[in-house]
Amino acid sequence: MAEQVEHVPFEPVPQEVLTGFLAALEPNLNSNATDKTRIGLDSCLLPTRFDNLSIIQTVDFFYPLIDDPYLMGKITCANVLSDLYATGVIEVDKLQMVLSISTELSEQERDVVIPLVIKGFKDNAKSVGVTATVTSAAINPWCMMGGIATSVCSEKEYINPLNAQVGDxxxxxxxxxxxxxxxxxxxxxxxxxxxxxxxxxxxxxxxxxxxxxxxxxxxxxxxxxxxxxxxxxxxxxxxxxxxxxxxxxxxxxxxxxxxxxxxxxxxxxxxxxxxxxxxxxxxxxxxxxxxxxxxxxxxxxxxxxxxxxxxxxxxxxxxxxxxxxxxxxxxxxxxxxxxxxxxxx
Amino acid sequence: MAEQVEHVPFEPVPQEVLTGFLAALEPNLNSNATDKTRIGLDSCLLPTRFDNLSIIQTVDFFYPLIDDPYLMGKITCANVLSDLYATGVIEVDKLQMVLSISTELSEQERDVVIPLVIKGFKDNAKSVGVTATVTSAAINPWCMMGGIATSVCSEKEYINPLNAQVGDxxxxxxxxxxxxxxxxxxxxxxxxxxxxxxxxxxxxxxxxxxxxxxxxxxxxxxxxxxxxxxxxxxxxxxxxxxxxxxxxxxxxxxxxxxxxxxxxxxxxxxxxxxxxxxxxxxxxxxxxxxxxxxxxxxxxxxxxxxxxxxxxxxxxxxxxxxxxxxxxxxxxxxxxxxxxxxxxx
CATH class of the missing domain: 3.90.650.10 (PurM-like C-terminal domain)
Structure with missing residues (x-):
């Protein structure tokens, strides 16, 4: 994994670029608070077809930044869950790890590194009672890792992030x-x-x-x-x-x-x-x-x-x-x- | 996008490689049919904390294979939803497009290409009444696109894929x-x-x-x-x-x-x-x-x-x-x- 680390781009796509794309496509997106969170923040609450139940999902991908694959798996898990936790939702119904395996890894490297990354991810999830599933996206020049955390929740489990008060x-x-x-x-x-x-x-x-x-x-x-x-x-x-x-x-x-x-x-x-x-x-x-x-x-x-x-x-x-x-x-x-x-x- | 197309790896990570990793980590995974679908097929049904409701989610990523960004967006949408449709589930509660923008695109190319890809994805989703959201994963050497389709559904909406009968x-x-x-x-x-x-x-x-x-x-x-x-x-x-x-x-x-x-x-x-x-x-x-x-x-x-x-x-x-x-x-x-x-x- 050391090779990847050297290429790591420390900056994701600038916020304003993506926001610009989306705003151009969806001029009415800012009409209510729930929609706002689609652009501004990393997760949003969507109603399901079932009474009082909403779905909240967060998606995050990035590149490894340390060489230890097991610990990198743990960090990836923490990073993926973090977006969900920021909304106050703590019950995770589905946690899916997604991996793109680097084309630069030899088969031998891959067979050592990838299971450790997966184990790290799963162990950290298990520590809070969540069973993570794993999917492989595709091979890629860089090793990319991340995941998707989804919760089906009642509204009271969710803390609307838009209610800051003067004095807080x-x-x-x-x-x-x-x-x-x-x-x-x-x-x-x-x-x-x-x-x-x-x-x-x-x-x-x-x-x-x-x-x-x-x-x-x-x-x-x-x-x-x-x-x-x-x-x-x-x-x-x-x-x-x-x-x-x-x-x-x-x-x-x-x-x-x-x-x-x-x-x-x-x-x-x-x-x-x-x-x-x-x-x-x-x-x-x-x-x-x-x-x-x-x-x-x-x-x-x-x-x-x-x-x-x-x-x-x-x-x-x-x-x-x-x-x-x-x-x-x-x-x-x-x-x-x-x-x-x-x-x- | 023409540059990416030339690199397209036509083979994803071999099935048996990933299956091998997972089997080694989860020796008990094959104990029941629902679990089996975690490895063998692209989607699985998980119970939620709410009576009779399950969550099903499919994740798919790949590289563009045609030059037209708008049509490529439409194809991406069809491909992402396809895993869900294979289970008989047709109501989509959340559809999230995920994009990795290529580092090889100039700013000008990016500003033309990416909104078209997004529009294609969203238009195809809209044709079946689904509002897709978009997230940018990270910049990447290759332009990678895909998404996550999630449904909160009752069991009768789901067709268990494991019941083939002699004579079918x-x-x-x-x-x-x-x-x-x-x-x-x-x-x-x-x-x-x-x-x-x-x-x-x-x-x-x-x-x-x-x-x-x-x-x-x-x-x-x-x-x-x-x-x-x-x-x-x-x-x-x-x-x-x-x-x-x-x-x-x-x-x-x-x-x-x-x-x-x-x-x-x-x-x-x-x-x-x-x-x-x-x-x-x-x-x-x-x-x-x-x-x-x-x-x-x-x-x-x-x-x-x-x-x-x-x-x-x-x-x-x-x-x-x-x-x-x-x-x-x-x-x-x-x-x-x-x-x-x-x-x-």
Whole structure:
């Protein structure tokens, strides 16, 4: 899998390009909130032919970003389920893994790597009682992996993501910079890059950070979703390819109320700030535009319960969540304060 | 899109490879019929948490095989829905198109091509009252397209594909060789290939056959599915990448009864037999192994109603269906008779 990693395009198709295509084809798409979520967010609720039951489905594909196939399978599973969890839906009726096997893999590589990727995916699903099925899409130059999560649910299982209120706190349930931690881990094999980076971190620190990042990406956002119900969340999104700010903008744009998201704190994986400084990527990281894989949920929560939410996540999972901003009156924009506080994690 | 077409891998990952991976991971998977369909066939029925309701989902991805983006979108839609229709389920609750945009397309090409592909997909879905949504997977070296069809249905909407009876007729609802007709159309631009082919067909004949093949691939298998209920079908599969015989073998292998499928007739698109002879592909075509895209349904039907089924398809759609074989006592194999009758269509 190492070959693929080098080709990984870190940017998906720009949001505005696809949105533009769709808007041109469907001029009436913005007529109601349910339709809005078709474009703006990664999942949508559709009524079925049966009373009070809706179907919600999320689809996600990407390229492997670490070399360990088993762990990559686990990350893929977490990433696929994350879109569903962002809507508060936690019961998964069908989880289908989809794999495109790389044409660059030898038969022997394929026979070792692919079963491990599948096993990782299935094991992570099994940890929350879901039996995943697997389908092979086609062979492809790059190894592509992803899946489809589907739930048939009643409306009360779903948290409409468009109800942010002025005064809400913004919560983030995983630190930023995990994708970068994987990239830096790869750069250890590149003498030129390593020369720069080793000014600020040593090998042990890079490996340690990489391991923490992988653990974070494998972690399911299920508990975070469950607690969204308990604490009355007003909407959420997961943070992936467009970075924290990209997904925040996406979420705020479709809100019912005239609000803006003001982000005052950025929890970032340790050493990544220093590394980004010496590699010239600092601006991207501190402006919230660094892509994440299988990132946390960004949640709008009533201010009074925000700390309780974070401490309950910590108690049950041993992982921190952070209050990173607030919902203010505004014009459906999202921004990061000039004097943003960086918290190293 | 012309560039992609040249790379098209005509063979998906071999069936036995994926089946092998899955069998190794899931030793108990063959314990009941519903589970069997997870491996052997392209769709499966899963219970939901709600009384008597199941979820069925089919996933399909492939590469464009014709240059016209709008028609390719229509073919993609027909191909995605076909797996669902093969189970007799005709109400689609969610249809999601998934696109990987090629890195080889310029921005200008992309802005022309992709909206047309999407429009073709959506228009074909709309023709049966389904509103398709679109998601972009990621950029990819090759343009990859496909989708996910999901239905929440009651059990009676689903036709268990495993009930073939000795004495049943085998029906095929589209002719074979459509994929080859597209390849031959491309070969007109290749002087060396054309020199061979033009011994047996002229340009007008190639174009005409190509147009008929495209029309056949765009055609939905919905009516065929609807009539499966009316005439009491005992099971079906759609015919795609593994060719008629590949899919027949797949279907027969999981039957409840000890049966074999004996195929005595092959309806093949006009000129393709002659072309396959001069290009050395005849063996593949007449042995039922030539891949198809968006092919017909192969249906096990009580013998007494087989002709009525075919004539009702013809009356309502103006397209022929054929009785191509019969279900006999046997050891779960499928074979094509030595004295198979080739019907040019």
């Amino acid at each position: 706190a913004l919560i983030l349930t995983k630190p930023l910079g995990t994708h970068m931690a994987c990239t830096v881990n790869r750069w250890m094999e590149n003498p030129e890059r390593w020369k720069k980076i080793s000014q600020v971190v040593n090998e042990i620190e890079v490996k340690d950070t990489y391991n923490k990042a992988v653990a974070s990406m494998m972690r399911l956002n299920r508990k975070a979703a469950e607690l969204m119900h308990k604490y009355g969340a007003h909407g959420a999104t997961d943070v992936t390819g467009f970075g924290l700010l990209g997904h925040a903008k996406n979420l705020v744009e479709f809100q019912t109320n005239n609000v803006k998201f003001s982000i005052h704190t950025l929890p970032i994986v340790k050493y990544m700030l220093a590394v980004s400084e010496v590699t010239g990527n600092k601006q991207k990281l501190v402006s919230g535009l660094a892509p994440e894989t299988s990132g946390g949920l960004l949640i709008c929560l009533p201010e009074g319960v925000a700390e309780d939410y974070c401490s309950e996540i910590y108690k049950s999972e041993g992982c921190k969540a952070w209050i990173i901003g607030k919902v203010e009156e505004g014009n459906k924009t999202a921004e990061i304060s000039k004097d943003v506080l960086i918290v190293e994690v | 007729a085998l029906i095929l609802t589209k002719p074979l060789g459509t994929h080859m007709a597209c390849t031959v159309n491309r070969w007109m631009e290749n002087p060396e290939r054309w020199k061979k082919i033009s011994q047996v067909v002229n340009e007008i004949e190639v174009k005409d056959t190509y147009n008929k093949a495209v029309a056949s691939m765009m055609r939905l298998n919905r009516k065929a599915a609807e009539l499966m209920h009316k005439y009491g079908a005992h099971g079906a599969t759609d015919v795609t990448g593994f060719g008629l015989l590949g899919h027949a073998k797949n279907l027969v292998e999981f039957q409840t009864n000890n049966v074999k499928f004996s195929i005595h007739t092959l309806p093949i698109v006009k000129y393709m037999l002659a072309v396959s002879e001069v290009t050395g592909n005849k063996q593949k075509l007449v042995s039922g192994l030539a891949p198809e895209t968006s092919g017909g349904l192969l249906i096990c039907l009580p013998e007494g109603v087989a002709e009525d089924y075919c004539s009702e398809i013809y009356k309502s759609e103006g397209c022929k269906a054929w009785i191509i074989g019969k279900v006999e006592e046997g050891n779960k194999t499928a074979e094509i008779s030595k004295d198979v009758l080739i019907v040019e269509v």
